[in-house]
Amino acid sequence: xxxxxxxxxxxxxxxxxxxxxxxxxxxxxxxxxxxxxxxxxxxxxxxxxxxxxxxxxxxxxxxxxxxxxxxxxxxxxxxxxxxxxxxxxxxxxxxxxxxxxxxxxxxxxxxxxxxxxxxxxxxxxxxxxxxxxxxxxxxxxxxxxxxxxxxxxxxxxxxxxxxxxxxxxxxxxxxxxxxxxxxxxxxxxxxxxxxxxxxxxxxxxxxxxxxxxxxxxxxxxxxxxxxxxxxxxxxxxxxxxxxxxxxxxxxxxxxxxxxxxxxxxxxxxxxxxxxxxxxxxxxxxxxxxxxxxxxxxxxxxxxxxxxxxxxxxxxxxxxxxxxxxxxxxxxxxxxxxxxxxxxxxxxxxxxxxxxxxxxxxxxxxxxxxxxxxxxxxxxxxxxxxxxxxxxxxxxxxxxxxxxxxxxxxxxxxxxxxxxxxxxxxxxxxxxxxxxxxxxxxxxxxxxxxxxxxxxxxxxxxxxxxxxxxxxxxxxxxxxxxxxxxxx
Numbered sequence: 001x002x003x004x005x006x007x008x009x010x011x012x013x014x015x016x017x018x019x020x021x022x023x024x025x026x027x028x029x030x031x032x033x034x035x036x037x038x039x040x041x042x043x044x045x046x047x048x049x050x051x052x053x054x055x056x057x058x059x060x061x062x063x064x065x066x067x068x069x070x071x072x073x074x075x076x077x078x079x080x081x082x083x084x085x086x087x088x089x090x091x092x093x094x095x096x097x098x099x100x101x102x103x104x105x106x107x108x109x110x111x112x113x114x115x116x117x118x119x120x121x122x123x124x125x126x127x128x129x130x131x132x133x134x135x136x137x138x139x140x141x142x143x144x145x146x147x148x149x150x151x152x153x154x155x156x157x158x159x160x161x162x163x164x165x166x167x168x169x170x171x172x173x174x175x176x177x178x179x180x181x182x183x184x185x186x187x188x189x190x191x192x193x194x195x196x197x198x199x200x201x202x203x204x205x206x207x208x209x210x211x212x213x214x215x216x217x218x219x220x221x222x223x224x225x226x227x228x229x230x231x232x233x234x235x236x237x238x239x240x241x242x243x244x245x246x247x248x249x250x251x252x253x254x255x256x257x258x259x260x261x262x263x264x265x266x267x268x269x270x271x272x273x274x275x276x277x278x279x280x281x282x283x284x285x286x287x288x289x290x291x292x293x294x295x296x297x298x299x300x301x302x303x304x305x306x307x308x309x310x311x312x313x314x315x316x317x318x319x320x321x322x323x324x325x326x327x328x329x330x331x332x333x334x335x336x337x338x339x340x341x342x343x344x345x346x347x348x349x350x351x352x353x354x355x356x357x358x359x360x361x362x363x364x365x366x367x368x369x370x371x372x373x374x375x376x377x378x379x380x381x382x383x384x385x386x387x388x389x390x391x392x393x394x395x396x397x398x399x400x401x402x403x404x405x406x407x408x409x410x411x412x413x414x415x416x417x418x419x420x421x422x423x424x425x426x427x428x429x430x431x432x433x434x435x436x437x438x439x440x441x442x443x444x445x446x447x448x449x450x451x452x453x454x455x456x457x458x459x460x461x462x463x464x465x466x467x468x469x470x471x472x473x474x475x476x477x478x479x480x481x482x483x484x485x486x487x
Contacts, residue, residue: 031085034374035381038087040069040077048080054215060304060360061406062393066090070394076380082111082216086387087371087380090394092401092424094377098369098388099422099432103128108434109370109387113216117208117227118292119285124434126282131433133277134286137270138437141189141263147444148341150261151189155448158185160337163452166483171462174306174479179206179299182445186294190287191241192262201291204234209296213365231288238284242267263290290438297363298442302449305357307479308408310461315353315410320454322349327455339448347447352410354446358428360408362393367430392427401425459483 031037043049053065061067066088069077075091089095098106108124108131118124123134140146162181166172180202187198211227218225245264267287270278278286309316326343367390375382382388397405402412402425422431429436436442453459462480 031383033381033383035376036379037383038076038078038380039073040079040088042078042080042085046083048083050080050082051215053079053081054213060362062391062397063365066391066394075394076378081387081389082113084111084387085383086389087382088389088391090391090398091378092395092398095390095392095395095427096424096431097377098390099427099430099434102369102433105372105375106369106388107372108368110368111387113224114368116216117212117231118289119231119281121279121281122285122289123282124289130277134282135437137266137278138263138286138290141266142438142441144440147440151441152339152341152344152444152448154185154189155445156337156339156452159445159449159452163457163483167457167485169483171480171482174481175299175303178302179295182299182302183291183295185445186291188262190263190290190294191238192245192260192264193241201234201237204230204237205292205295206230208234208292234288234291235284238287242280242284242287246272263287293436293438294441297438298445300363301354301358301361301442301446303479304361305353305446305450306453306459306481307461308357308360309353310459310481312408315408316454318349319353319450322347323451323455326451339451344444344447347451348414349410350447350450351443352413353450354443355413355426355428356408356410357446359396359402359426360406361428362396363428364392364430364436366391367427390427395425395427456486457483458486 031042041049043052049065055065062070069079069088070090075089076094077088079086079088089098102108107127110118110124115122115125123131126134142151158181162177166177183202183205184193184195184198187193187201188195191198193201207230208227209230211223211225211230214223214227216224218228241264245260245268264287267278267283270276271280271283309319326339326346369388369390371382371384371386371388373384375384395401399405422429422435429439429442460482462482
C-alpha cells in the first residue's frame with residue numbers, strides 16, 4: 001500500500017515537473033511584452049540560439065546566422081544569445097536610432113561572455129560622463145592634431161622599414177606581416193614598448209583574437225579557453241608595464257609625470273591624480289581594448305586592400321596615378337619620404353579605396369546595445385532590458401543600398417564626405433557617441449601604407465594556404481606575396 005502511494009506521489013510530482021517545464025518553455029518561446037515582439041525564435045530554453053550564432057564562418061558575406069534569419073523574418077527579428085533576449089537589426093533606420101539615442105533610449109551593453117573577454121572595466125562598459133571623459137582622453141592623443149603633429153612620422157617610419165624588409169624576402173605571409181607591423185606601432189605609441197618586448201605581448205594578442213568569436217565554453221582545448229588565456233597573459237604584461245612606468249617616474253599620487261611621448265603618459269597622469277576618474281583596472285582594460293582595436297581592425301583591412309588591388313588592376317592603376325602625382329607635384333628639395341598633412345588630405349581616390357575596403361571587410365560584424373525603456377519601431381516593441389544587436393554587414397552588403405555589393409568598386413564613395421563620421425548606410429567604425437576613436441589613426445595607417453606600397457614597390461601574389469570563398473569575392477587565409485622594389 002505504502003509503495004503504491006509512493007509511486008502515485010512520484011508520478012504526480014513528475015507530472016507537475018513536466019507541466020512546469022512545459023509552462024517555462026512556453027514562456028521562453030513567448031516572452032512577455034507590452035506590444036508586438038519582432039518575429040523570430042528564442043531557441044532552446046537558457047541556451048537560445050547561441051550555438052548557431054557562434055558557428056564558424058570565415059567568409060566576408062553576411063554571417064549565416066543573420067543571413068538565414070533575414071530571409072525568413074525580415075530586417076528585424078528576435079533571438080536569444082548566451083541567456084539574453086536580443087533583437088537583431090539589419091534595418092538602417094533602426095540602427096541609426098540606436099546610435100543616435102544613446103543615453104536616452106539605449107546604452108552600450110555586451111553579453112557577459114563578451115565582457116569577460118574585453119574586461120569588466122573596459123571602456124564599452126562605461127556610461128555617461130565617465131565614458132565621455134575616457135573618450136576625450138584617447139582623442140587628445142589619437143585625434144587629428146596629434147596625428148598631424150607627430151604620429152604621421154611614426155607611421156611613415158614603420159611602413160617604410162617593414163616594406164623594405166619584406167622586399168628582401170622571397171615571400172611574405174601578408175596578414176601576419178601586416179599584423180606585426182601594426183601591432184608594434186600601436187604598442188610603441190600606447191605603451192612605449194620596443195619591438196623586442198612587444199613581441200611577447202603580440203603573441204598573447206594573436207591567441208586572444210583566434211578565439212574572439214567562439215562559443216563561451218571555458219575548457220582546455222576550446223577556442224574560448226585559448227582566447228581567455230591569451231587575455232590573461234596579455235594583462236600580466238600590461239600590469240608589469242604600468243607598474244614599471246609608475247616606479248620609473250618615481251611618482252606619488254598627484255605628482256608630475258616624466259614625459260615619454262606615449263599614451264601611457266596620459267594614463268599615469270590620470271591614475272595618480274588626487275581624485276582620479278579612471279582606476280587602475282579601468283586603465284588596464286582601456287589599454288587592452290585600444291591595443292586590440294588598433295591592430296586587429298587595421299591589419300585585416302590592409303590585408304584585404306592589397307588582395308583587392310591585386311585582383312582589380314584598373315583600380316590599382318588609378319591609385320598609383322594619384323600617388324605618383326603627389327610625388328611629382330612636390331617642390332624641389334622636399335623630402336621624398338615625408339608625406340605632408342595637406343598631401344594626406346588630398347588623397348581623394350585613396351579615401352574611396354579605404355572606405356570600400358572597410359565596407360567589405362566588415363571589421364565590426366556586430367555592435368550591441370540595450371534598450372532602457374520599451375521602444376516601439378515600425379509596429380514592433382523592443383522591451384526594456386532587451387539587448388539590441390546592430391549588424392553592419394547586413395547594411396554594407398545590401399544590394400538595394402550598394403548595387404553589386406560584393407564587388408570592389410571604390411568610386412561608389414565618390415563625393416560622399418558624410419560617411420567619414422558614419423552614416424545610416426556606412427557603419428564600418430560604428431556611429432553616434434561611440435564612433436570609433438581610432439578611426440582617423442586607422443585611416444592614416446592605411447593611406448600611408450598604400451602610398452609607399454604603390455610608389456616604391458610592386459608585388460606578386462603567390463597564393464594562399466586556404467581560400468575563403470564568398471559569391472563574387474575571395475578572401476585569402478595565409479595569403480602570400482613577393483614584394484619587389486620599383487626602379
